Amino acid sequence: MNFFELVILSAGLAMDAMAVAVCVGMAVSGFQIKTALRVGLWFGVFQAGMPVLGYFVGGLFSDFVSDYAGYVAFGLLAFLGIKMLWDGVKSDSCPMDADVSAAKLFPLAVATSVDALAVGVSFAVLSVSPYIAALLIGLVTVALSAAGVFIGGLAGRKFDRWARIFGGVVLIALGFRILFT
8 A cells, every 4th residue: 555545545534533523513613723623633543543453453363364455455445435435325413512522522533433443454464554554544634623623613514424425435445446456
């Protein structure tokens, strides 16, 4: 996986977090840089940490699946992409309130980064450096989530659905790219 593909993967993974950040932006009154940075950092740290965890978990069994690495990576990315597409098509609500405390952001950060854990498993079977990927995933997530808070304050509910759909399409496309290279 080259750098450009990692950037695209990072953006795709960040779409769930960005969609939730849009909801936060809709819930808070007026745009606040402090809120945008807080949300971005919570989501970015978890999005960065999960692939590293997934890499080490995946490394435990990568020898067993090395002959099928492309299929495993495709399966994981396609599954996550389809799930994001489904969520984007079926869900048109933002279940958020204006509370951006650690108690509210922690479960959201975990929930939006579970897909990054699965991607980390695919890094192990594809021999991708988890640290470079995690740094890039984290930075992209911080930026897109902070932007999501701002966009949420401006654009409202319409963007949430499209962010999830876009993220799903990106993950599925990357899965196909890995499968056919």
